[in-house]
Amino acid sequence: MIRERRNKEKLTAYYSKFMEEGLVDTNVHPWVETSWLRCRNLNLQTENLSGLTRLNKTELTSLLKANASVIKFVDGLFDQVRNHFAAHNMSMLLLDEQGYGLKEYNAAYFPKTQLGDVVGWRLQEKDIGTSSISVAMERGTAFLMFGPEMWIKQCHGFDYFSGPVNVNGKVRYIISFSCPDQNELPYDLLLSLLMTMKFALEQFLSRMEYWGINQLMMSELPVSVFWVDQNEKIKFCNDNARARMEGKERMEDVFLNYEHIPVRKALEGVPTHRREITWITQDRTYEDITTVVPVKVGREVNSAVVLTMSIEDLKTTIAHATGYSSRYSLYSMVGQTAEFLSLQHKASRIARGEQNMLLQGEPGTGKQRLAHGIHQASPRAAAPLIVVKCTNGPQEYLSEQFFGSLDKDNQPIAGKLELAMGGTLFLDEIEKLPVEMGDQIADALKNGLPSLEKGSKVRKALNVRVIAACDSNLKRLADKGLFSRSLYEMVIDTVIRIPPLRERVKDIEVIANHILAEMSAQHNMAAKKLAPKALAMLTSCRWPGNIKQLQGVIEQAFFHTPGSIIEAEDIKLPGDKAMEKSWKTDEDAFIAAWKAAGGNISKLAGMLDVSRVTLYRYLKKYKLGPNSEEKTAEGNADKQKLK
Numbered sequence: 001m002i003r004e005r006r007n008k009e010k011l012t013a014y015y016s017k018f019m020e021e022g023l024v025d026t027n028v029h030p031w032v033e034t035s036w037l038r039c040r041n042l043n044l045q046t047e048n049l050s051g052l053t054r055l056n057k058t059e060l061t062s063l064l065k066a067n068a069s070v071i072k073f074v075d076g077l078f079d080q081v082r083n084h085f086a087a088h089n090m091s092m093l094l095l096d097e098q099g100y101g102l103k104e105y106n107a108a109y110f111p112k113t114q115l116g117d118v119v120g121w122r123l124q125e126k127d128i129g130t131s132s133i134s135v136a137m138e139r140g141t142a143f144l145m146f147g148p149e150m151w152i153k154q155c156h157g158f159d160y161f162s163g164p165v166n167v168n169g170k171v172r173y174i175i176s177f178s179c180p181d182q183n184e185l186p187y188d189l190l191l192s193l194l195m196t197m198k199f200a201l202e203q204f205l206s207r208m209e210y211w212g213i214n215q216l217m218m219s220e221l222p223v224s225v226f227w228v229d230q231n232e233k234i235k236f237c238n239d240n241a242r243a244r245m246e247g248k249e250r251m252e253d254v255f256l257n258y259e260h261i262p263v264r265k266a267l268e269g270v271p272t273h274r275r276e277i278t279w280i281t282q283d284r285t286y287e288d289i290t291t292v293v294p295v296k297v298g299r300e301v302n303s304a305v306v307l308t309m310s311i312e313d314l315k316t317t318i319a320h321a322t323g324y325s326s327r328y329s330l331y332s333m334v335g336q337t338a339e340f341l342s343l344q345h346k347a348s349r350i351a352r353g354e355q356n357m358l359l360q361g362e363p364g365t366g367k368q369r370l371a372h373g374i375h376q377a378s379p380r381a382a383a384p385l386i387v388v389k390c391t392n393g394p395q396e397y398l399s400e401q402f403f404g405s406l407d408k409d410n411q412p413i414a415g416k417l418e419l420a421m422g423g424t425l426f427l428d429e430i431e432k433l434p435v436e437m438g439d440q441i442a443d444a445l446k447n448g449l450p451s452l453e454k455g456s457k458v459r460k461a462l463n464v465r466v467i468a469a470c471d472s473n474l475k476r477l478a479d480k481g482l483f484s485r486s487l488y489e490m491v492i493d494t495v496i497r498i499p500p501l502r503e504r505v506k507d508i509e510v511i512a513n514h515i516l517a518e519m520s521a522q523h524n525m526a527a528k529k530l531a532p533k534a535l536a537m538l539t540s541c542r543w544p545g546n547i548k549q550l551q552g553v554i555e556q557a558f559f560h561t562p563g564s565i566i567e568a569e570d571i572k573l574p575g576d577k578a579m580e581k582s583w584k585t586d587e588d589a590f591i592a593a594w595k596a597a598g599g600n601i602s603k604l605a606g607m608l609d610v611s612r613v614t615l616y617r618y619l620k621k622y623k624l625g626p627n628s629e630e631k632t633a634e635g636n637a638d639k640q641k642l643k
Contacts, residue, residue, distance in 0.1 A: 077197050095174040340504055402416050435484050448462060449461075528566055557570045
């Protein structure tokens, strides 16, 4: 705050009047007045800078080390204006956000008397009373304070300029000027200098914060980053890249095929994007996707940045980033019947192996959840779980789905087989695959993935475990020539039959309560319980849609029941005509069912016992759910939120 020059004799009189009589003159600045009153209530001494809080040697060393980069930057700022400070006998002090002195500049003119070096001393209001430092900290703005306004009489022979250094709305440092009382002191110019230094330090801290976040991201991401200067010497590399360099400073000293890594091309101004490159060292070989881009200053290239990532790591990262990971454990499936416990035990035992398997069961029995659980319990749990909803679609679409394609720049786009590398490929409703496509998938799994490059006969070995699921008798389909014999023989290593819900009636209560608990946790709503009659209704139903159908009914009842107890009248069983008819004409009823299904098309179709085509018509009518592009997506993309 730029203030008009004040008469020092009058200011001294105001100070004396307050100290002797406790009265504040109306001419005292309101911020100073507020601080004076607080200091009097704290019974702070007024004579000199003594008896203050100071860090011990260990604490001070730690503080200075933590702020070393900032101190070095301020050193540079001060060097540029040193002569100006000397001309006016001025001193400068840098403090941290707690008011601890970090460094003095031109300290011969600082009013320290009994303090000696003020570095390490705390200079808050509760320590030294009213000061430009305490006002700047409290108000978050620069402030000029005349000597007689200071609480400590020892400081009355100086004027003070202090400004907070703010980053993201928080005071991080204080810069404070002090100068002997001079009638011709150019206050406006000094405040301009203070504000310039304050702004420069704020910009520096913002850049440091930004750079720190960038470094953190570069360290955490599974990518190696190199910054190479025009002399091909590494200026910077992240942790992953540093591990590859083995303590060397030049890539050519580490990588035996350095000439084939396009760093020199980038230094000549030619970038390379997403190219498969082999990095060969004495001890190991890296198969990477590499990008190298030139860095220009003006029109001249002065360096290059290299970003390279292991192809295997990239596939795993992409798979997990796109949701290709296990959502359920084996123990997310519940039950108490002997049939269920035997199934769970068998799945747990088989999960630890490497054999492919076939899950057989009626629609809605929980095959997909079981596949997730098996993957999570397997040695492949950290690798991707790639779920494919099989379909008898066009050959071109299926080929791209499984084997990948080339983008407009002829760069490969990985298919589901490649994305599943090291992990598990779950083929849901496998019986829908055309015979030819099944043969091709079996061939790739056995002999390697064919190259997308025309004329290339190179195949990439696939390390993939296959879990298949079907609602039909897959052997019968294979025998009739309606399903690929080779793929059938590949997944038939182990067969797990999942019993329908009508064969495990005693599990219905356990499953229903589990669904209610999941609903309560998922939607952050109060827990609800089934009344005895409601439970009896559930156990008396045949459940042709199995667990998925039961879940739909439970979820609808959960949302439609205002209290904590779900009564029998709150339950709409499959085939309930009231439910079937109401949603067709009542928009609110349809939206309620949509919410109950969590926006999942398959679940809603099971609840309402209608085709997906019919549902899409009603979703369009009520302006809900998926758009035209989403309709063609795979089954696990069917989850949509209300617009």
